[in-house]
Amino acid sequence: YFLMVNWTCIHTNSSRTNKTSKKTYLLLENLLDWSRSETGAMKYSPVKTNLKALAEESYSITGSMATQKGIKLILDIDENIEIYADENMVNTVIRNLVSNAIKYTSKDGTVKITGSIKNEFAKIDIIDNGIGISQENILKLFNFNKDYSTEGTEQEKGTGLGLSLCKELVEKNKGEIFVESQVGEGSTFSFTIPLYKKKDKS
Numbered sequence: 001y002f003l004m005v006n007w008t009c010i011h012t013n014s015s016r017t018n019k020t021s022k023k024t025y026l027l028l029e030n031l032l033d034w035s036r037s038e039t040g041a042m043k044y045s046p047v048k049t050n051l052k053a054l055a056e057e058s059y060s061i062t063g064s065m066a067t068q069k070g071i072k073l074i075l076d077i078d079e080n081i082e083i084y085a086d087e088n089m090v091n092t093v094i095r096n097l098v099s100n101a102i103k104y105t106s107k108d109g110t111v112k113i114t115g116s117i118k119n120e121f122a123k124i125d126i127i128d129n130g131i132g133i134s135q136e137n138i139l140k141l142f143n144f145n146k147d148y149s150t151e152g153t154e155q156e157k158g159t160g161l162g163l164s165l166c167k168e169l170v171e172k173n174k175g176e177i178f179v180e181s182q183v184g185e186g187s188t189f190s191f192t193i194p195l196y197k198k199k200d201k202s
Helices: 002-039 051-069 087-103 162-172
Strands: 047-050 072-077 082-085 110-118 121-128 177-182 186-194
Touching: 047 051, 047 087, 051 072, 051 082, 051 087, 051 110, 051 121, 082 087, 082 186, 087 110, 087 121, 087 162, 087 186, 162 177, 162 186
Parallel strands: 072 110
Antiparallel strands: 047 082, 110 121, 121 186, 177 186
C-alpha cells in the first residue's frame, strides 16, 4: 500500500510537471514568434507550398494533445491546393488555432481542419464542438491590448497572446482571420491565404 501511494504521488507530480512544461514551452514559443514579428526579425518569405502538406506538420504536432484529451482530430484538405505564403508563419497560425480548439473541447469531442478554395484564396477552417465563445468575448479575441484568456475544459491556462499573433501573421500573408461561435455549440476559426499563381515567384 505504501508503494502504491508513493507511485501515485510520483505519477501525479510527473503529470503536473509535464503539463507545466508544455504550457511554458507554448508560451515561450508564442512570445518568441511575437517578438520576432515586432522587431522585424520574422521576415515574410512567401513560397509556393502545398496546403495539405503544410497542415500535416501542425497535425502531427497537435495530434498527441488531442489523443491525451480523448479528442478526435480530423484533417480534411484537398491535396491539390497550392498557396503562396510564408510556411513558418502559416504553420504557427494553424498550430495555435488547433491547440486552442483542443483546449476548449471536452473529451470525446471533435476538432476538424479543413481547406477549400474561395475565389483567389485558400480558406482554412478549424472547427470544434467545444464550449464556444460569447459574442461579447469574440470582440476581444484578436486584440493584444485586451489580455483576454480563459481556462480550457481541463483547466488549461492560456497566454492571451496566440490569437493576436495569429492575426498579425495572417495579415502579413495578405489574408484575413475571423471566427464564428456559439456558447455550448463550438467555434469555427477561419483564415485565408492567397493561392499560388504562376506569376508568383517560388
